[in-house]
Amino acid sequence: MVFGQRRNNGEITARRNQRKNMPSVLGADVKVEGDIITDGDLFIGGAVKGRVVAHQLTLGESASLTGIVEADTAVISGALVGKLTANIVTIKRTASVAAEITHVQLSVESGGGFEGYSRRVASLDKVAAKIEAEQIAAAPSVPALTHAEAAA
Secondary structure: OOOOOOOOHHHHHHHHHHHHOOOEEEOOOOEEEOOEEOOOEEEEOOEEEEEEEEEEEEEOOOOEEEEEEEEEEEEEOOEEEEEEEEEEEEEOOOOEEEEEEEEEEEEEOOOOEEEEEEEEOOOOHHHHHHHHHHHHHHOOOOOOOOHHHHHO
16 A cells, blocks of 8 residues: 555455454464463464364464363364364374364374364254353352442
8 A cells, every 4th residue: 555545445344354364373482371262263383271262273283282172163283182172173193182072073184193082962052051051050159248238
């Protein structure tokens, strides 16, 4: 764009949509401890400890992820330890997975390492409802206060 030149609204919208389709990328030098939540695609090249929620998760060959993963699609090429819930799971030949996997579709390439167990389900809808119920049940109970106690 030449300085001072204005773009039309169609060009601006097209550029925004192009950015939406681009994955978020955590490079090989990035280490994260905590939750990563996105509605989009996520590529992890570094090390993550925590909960990861993404539309599509791609775990790079030299990457590691320890924690809980929820995705529509998960492509694992690196090291994964924990729990994975996804409609489609692909464990690549370079992967090392030690996890509890709940999936609709699972494929493991020749040479891909998988230790743990997998559970095939027809749909993740019931699984999501069960996980939510377990999280609510596990939440610490807080005693209710009366109006008089809260006012004091």
